[in-house]
Amino acid sequence: MYDYVIVGAGSAGCVLAARLSEDPDVKVCLIEAGPVDSSQNIHIPAACAQLFRTNLDWDYDTHVEPYADNRRIYLPRGRMLGGTSGMNGMVYIRGARERYDAWNQPGWSYDELLPYFKRSEDNERGADEYHGVGGPLSVSDNRSNNPMTTAFVEAALEAGYPANHDFNAAKEEGFGFYQVTQRDGRRCSSAVAYLHPSMARPNLTVETDMLVHRVLFENGRAVGVAASRLSEQFEIRATREVILSAGAYNTPQLLQLSGVGPAELLRALDIPVVLDQPMVGQNLIDHTHDFLIYTTSQPVSLLAAGQPEYVRQFMEEGRGPLTSNIPESGGFVASQAGLELPDLQFHAAPVMFADGGLGVPTAHAISFGADVIDPLSRGHIMIASADPTTKPRILHNFFAEESDMDAAVAGLRLTMEIANQKALKPYAEALHNPPESDSDKDLRAHARRYSETAYHAAGSCAMGMVVDPELKVMGLEGLRVVDASVMPTVFANPNGPTIAIAEKASDMILGLPLLPPQTVAVAH
Structure with a gap:
C-alpha cells in the first residue's frame, strides 16, 4: 500500500x-x-x-x-x-513561447512553465533569465565537435541564415549546435x-x-x-x-x-x-523528418568512433566522437515568407543515419534534414486485444494533411541548398538515395518513401x-x-x-x- x-x-x-x-x-x-x-x-x-x-x-x-x-x-x-x-x-x-501560449490551458503558458524548466536544469553555461543551475538535469555543450556538423552550421550561415547560440533563449530562428542532456560527456x-x-x-x-x-x-x-x-x-x-x-x-x-x-x-x-x-x-502527433545522406571520402564520421584513441579520450576526458548525441547541430527556419515562427527544424548527424537508425552505416557520411514542426496530421493508438502483452495498433497518419507534405518538400529544398554551400563541399561528395529530381513531384515521392519519425x-x-x-x-x-x-x-x-x-x-x-x-x- x-x-x-x-x-x-x-x-x-x-x-x-x-x-x-x-x-x-x-x-x-x-x-x-x-x-x-x-x-x-x-x-x-x-x-x-x-x-x-x-x-x-x-x-x-x-x-x-x-x-x-x-x-x-x-x-x-x-x-x-x-x-x-x-x-x-x-x-x-524547449520550443517557442508562442506555441505554449497557444495551448490555451490555464497554468501552462510559457511564462508559467519557464520557472520549472529552470528548476530542473543545471546548465554548464551558468544561470540567466532563461537558464538555471543546480537542478538535477545536466545540460551541456557538445563535446564531440565533429568537423562535418561544424561545416553544416557554417554552410547554413553561408546560405544566408542567421546564427543562434542558444535555441532556448529569446528566439529559435537560426543555426548552431544543440545543447545536450549530458554530464561529463555521458x-x-x-x-x-x-x-x-x-x-x-x-x-x-x-x-x-x-x-x-x-x-x-x-x-x-x-x-x-x-x-x-x-x-x-x-x-x-x-x-x-x-x-x-x-x-x-x-x-x-x-x-x-x-x-x-x-x-x-x-x-x-x-x-x-x-x-x-x-x-x-x-x-497522436509526431514530427516527420527526411534525412538526406551525403557520403564523403573523409574518414571523420562516427564509423571511426570505436578506434582506441577515441575510446581512451571518452574514458579519460569525457570528450570525442563517443560523446556524440548523433544530431549534434541544426537550426530553425521558416519554409516560406510571412510565417511568424519557424516551421522547420534541422538536425545534422555525422553518420550515415538510414532506415530510422536501423540501417548499418556502410560509408563515412553526414545526414541532415528538416522536421516539420507544426504538423496538422493526427493519428491514433488503439489496443488490438485485452491481453496487455499485445502491442497496440499505432497509426500516425503522416502526411495525411497536404500542408505537412508542402513543408516537408520545402525542407528538402533547403537541405539541398545548404548542401551546395562551400563549407560542406569536402563532405557532401555524393548523395545516397537521392530524389529523382528537384521537381515537386519527385521531392514528394522522396518524402513519402524515406521520411521517418523524429521520435517525438x-x-x-x-x-x-x-x-x-x-x-x-x-x-x-x-x-x-x-x-x-x-x-x-x-x-x-x-x-x-x-x-x-x-x-x-x-x-x-x-x-x-x-x-x-x-x-x-x-x-x-
Missing part, C-alpha cells in the same frame, strides 16, 4: 518519483516494465542506436501509413529506468538525473521488470494497479493517486486496457467500460481532451497522467518539456505553492 503509484520510469516518472518522495511522510512506488539502466550502451551517447530492437526497446512500429507509401515505420521507445531519455538523441530544446537520462540520487530513500520503492496490466477502479476512483513479473501476479494499491507516466503510446494503451477509452472498442474486446472516453489515444510522439491524452489542466483524467477520481501524451501539440524535442511538465505536476500533486510565472524578453 502506497500513497502514490507511478506507472513508467521514463522522462516524467523519474521526476515524479524523486520529487514526491522528497516528503518523508509520502510513500511512493515507481513501476517500470523494463530492467535497470545498467547497459553501457545507455550511458555512451554515440551508442544509442545499439539499443534499438533490444530488450531495452518497446520496439513498436506504425500500422501501414497510407500517405507514406504504405510503409510500417519503426518507433523506438525506451524500456528501462529512464525510459526513452535513456536512448534518445539528448537534444535539449548521457544524463531522467534516471541518472532524478531517480538514482533518490533510490536510497526508505519511502521510495522502485519495481523493475514489472508489467502493469490495468488500473484498478472502485466506484469511479483509481485505487491501484494490477501487474505481473514473470508468472507472478501483483496488486499494488494507492491511497491517494495512480499516476500514469508510461508515454504517448503506452499510457493510452493502459487506459484502454483499464476500461477508459472508446466504449465501442472496449466492448468489442470484452473489456468492461469504466468511462466512455473516445479521445483516449486520439490526437505526444498528444494522445491531451489537456482539454482527456485530462484537465491539473492533468487529472476527466470523469474519474484518483487518476492523473503526466507524460508527453498530455501535450495538446508538440513543437520541440519533447524530453526537456516533459521533464518540466513533471516538475510542475509534482507541485500540483503535493499541493505545494506553484512557482510564480517569469516574464522574459521577447525577440522581434
Whole structure:
C-alpha cells in the first residue's frame, strides 16, 4: 500500500518519483516494465542506436501509413529506468513561447512553465533569465565537435541564415549546435538525473521488470494497479493517486486496457467500460523528418568512433566522437515568407543515419534534414486485444494533411541548398538515395518513401481532451497522467518539456505553492 503509484520510469516518472518522495511522510512506488539502466550502451551517447530492437526497446512500429507509401515505420521507445531519455538523441530544446501560449490551458503558458524548466536544469553555461543551475538535469555543450556538423552550421550561415547560440533563449530562428542532456560527456537520462540520487530513500520503492496490466477502479476512483513479473501476479494499491507516466503510446494503451477509452472498442474486446472516453489515444502527433545522406571520402564520421584513441579520450576526458548525441547541430527556419515562427527544424548527424537508425552505416557520411514542426496530421493508438502483452495498433497518419507534405518538400529544398554551400563541399561528395529530381513531384515521392519519425510522439491524452489542466483524467477520481501524451501539440524535442511538465505536476500533486510565472524578453 502506497500513497502514490507511478506507472513508467521514463522522462516524467523519474521526476515524479524523486520529487514526491522528497516528503518523508509520502510513500511512493515507481513501476517500470523494463530492467535497470545498467547497459553501457545507455550511458555512451554515440551508442544509442545499439539499443534499438533490444530488450531495452518497446520496439513498436506504425500500422501501414497510407500517405507514406504504405510503409510500417519503426518507433523506438525506451524500456528501462529512464525510459526513452535513456536512448534518445539528448537534444535539449524547449520550443517557442508562442506555441505554449497557444495551448490555451490555464497554468501552462510559457511564462508559467519557464520557472520549472529552470528548476530542473543545471546548465554548464551558468544561470540567466532563461537558464538555471543546480537542478538535477545536466545540460551541456557538445563535446564531440565533429568537423562535418561544424561545416553544416557554417554552410547554413553561408546560405544566408542567421546564427543562434542558444535555441532556448529569446528566439529559435537560426543555426548552431544543440545543447545536450549530458554530464561529463555521458548521457544524463531522467534516471541518472532524478531517480538514482533518490533510490536510497526508505519511502521510495522502485519495481523493475514489472508489467502493469490495468488500473484498478472502485466506484469511479483509481485505487491501484494490477501487474505481473514473470508468472507472478501483483496488486499494488494507492491511497491517494495512480499516476500514469508510461508515454504517448503506452499510457493510452493502459487506459484502454483499464476500461477508459472508446466504449465501442472496449466492448468489442470484452473489456468492461469504466468511462466512455473516445479521445483516449486520439490526437497522436509526431514530427516527420527526411534525412538526406551525403557520403564523403573523409574518414571523420562516427564509423571511426570505436578506434582506441577515441575510446581512451571518452574514458579519460569525457570528450570525442563517443560523446556524440548523433544530431549534434541544426537550426530553425521558416519554409516560406510571412510565417511568424519557424516551421522547420534541422538536425545534422555525422553518420550515415538510414532506415530510422536501423540501417548499418556502410560509408563515412553526414545526414541532415528538416522536421516539420507544426504538423496538422493526427493519428491514433488503439489496443488490438485485452491481453496487455499485445502491442497496440499505432497509426500516425503522416502526411495525411497536404500542408505537412508542402513543408516537408520545402525542407528538402533547403537541405539541398545548404548542401551546395562551400563549407560542406569536402563532405557532401555524393548523395545516397537521392530524389529523382528537384521537381515537386519527385521531392514528394522522396518524402513519402524515406521520411521517418523524429521520435517525438505526444498528444494522445491531451489537456482539454482527456485530462484537465491539473492533468487529472476527466470523469474519474484518483487518476492523473503526466507524460508527453498530455501535450495538446508538440513543437520541440519533447524530453526537456516533459521533464518540466513533471516538475510542475509534482507541485500540483503535493499541493505545494506553484512557482510564480517569469516574464522574459521577447525577440522581434
